[in-house]
Each structure stands twice: as structure tokens, then as C-alpha cells.
Amino acid sequence: MFNDLNIKKDNLPLTLPIFPLSGALLLPNIELPLNIFEQKYIKMVDDALAEKKLIGLVQPQHNLIAKISKNKPLYKVGCVGKIRAFNETDDGRYLIVLSGVCRFTLGEEVATMRGYRRFKVDYSSFENDFEVRSEKNIFKLEIERKELFSKINSYLEKNSIDASLNNIS
Missing domain, CATH: 1.20.5 (Single alpha-helices involved in coiled-coils or other helix-helix interfaces)
Structure with missing residues (x-):
């Protein structure tokens, strides 16, 4: 399924809110429905909706350090997705659909006071995602x-x- 996002590399932000999610894979031109229920990620979606509607999805690493760490280590490659659909449930959860735009490499983590993690990202290794x-x-x-x-x-x-x-x- 190919989307019509018409997002160019130059229009992507250099930092992204990151949603670390096991068992889910977002790729360019693929849509991924998500159920957002943790308060920090509800804030992340609120912030993304107020800006460019973009969120980075990255797999967390599963190892001994990850089990004892508050900020679990993440794999170095993720995918930026644009929120294409949004619905708030009666119990305060968000049901969203992310549409994959481009893969990225994680850079350094950026401090934030919103509870979720934010990272500098680099799209240069994945420019063919825009072909x-x-x-x-x-x-x-x-x-x-x-x-x-x-x-x-x-x-x-x-x-x-x-x-x-x-x-x-």
C-alpha cells in the first residue's frame, strides 16, 4: 500500500518524539494502527498533533540492561510515521493510524520534560525511501x-x- 503523504526529506524534523514499541514494525508506505494508553505517550500524540503529526517508532532492545534500565536501550534504526487517523475513546485512550514515511538512524537523546523520549535523527542512509x-x-x-x-x-x-x-x- 503506497500512501500519498508527499513529504519531502527536507521537511522532516531533525528531532523526533520516539515511541519505543516491541512487536510492531513501521516501514515507509505502510500503515500501522496503534492503541495509545500510557499517559506519557498520550502527551506525545498531543504534541505531535499540535506540530507536524510525526512520531518515530523504534524497537526497544531486550537484554539484561534493558530490564533494569528506566530508559531502555533502543535499536538504532526506526521509522518516522505521520498520524493519518486519530480517535479518542471514552476511557481516554487514543486510537491512531501511523503511515510510514522514512526510516532513520537514532542520534543522541534530547532532554524533554514531557515524560516521553526525544532523539536527534538522521535520514541520510535512507534517502531511497523517497523515490x-x-x-x-x-x-x-x-x-x-x-x-x-x-x-x-x-x-x-x-x-x-x-x-x-x-x-x-
Whole structure:
């Protein structure tokens, strides 16, 4: 699914609010629905909605240091997403849909008083995320997608992990 965000690299901020989330992967041109219920991340969404509607999604590392650390270590690559849909539930949760824009590399953490984490980010390694999606490129991406799914399935089987990729578009 390719979106029509029309966001250019030069319009992306050099710092982003970061949502560390296990088990979720945001990639360019993919939409990800999220249920936001922690107060600090509700503040993050409020702040993002007041600005450019952009949030960075990054996987937290799972290791011994992460289990005892308040600010868990994060993997170095994430994806910036634009809030495309927003709904507040009766119990105060936010249901949002992020649309992936571009991957980034995390830089240094920036101090914030809002409870959530914010980092400097660098998009330069992922400039191809902004390439025009021609029919030829889409066909090439579909082949790469099939190869990726094949490798993921091999990994899952090799490590005896029971998972289904049927729900991933």
C-alpha cells in the first residue's frame, strides 16, 4: 500500500518524539494502527498533533540492561510515521493510524520534560525511501517483499517460532 503523504526529506524534523514499541514494525508506505494508553505517550500524540503529526517508532532492545534500565536501550534504526487517523475513546485512550514515511538512524537523546523520549535523527542512509513509486519500482519491491518473507519464514522455522505472516501486507 503506497500512501500519498508527499513529504519531502527536507521537511522532516531533525528531532523526533520516539515511541519505543516491541512487536510492531513501521516501514515507509505502510500503515500501522496503534492503541495509545500510557499517559506519557498520550502527551506525545498531543504534541505531535499540535506540530507536524510525526512520531518515530523504534524497537526497544531486550537484554539484561534493558530490564533494569528506566530508559531502555533502543535499536538504532526506526521509522518516522505521520498520524493519518486519530480517535479518542471514552476511557481516554487514543486510537491512531501511523503511515510510514522514512526510516532513520537514532542520534543522541534530547532532554524533554514531557515524560516521553526525544532523539536527534538522521535520514541520510535512507534517502531511497523517497523515490517515486513507478510501476517498475513497485514490481521490484514486490519481488524484494517475497524474498524478505521467504527469509523470515526460514528464520521462524529454524528457530521453532510459531508465527503467521498472513496478516502482514
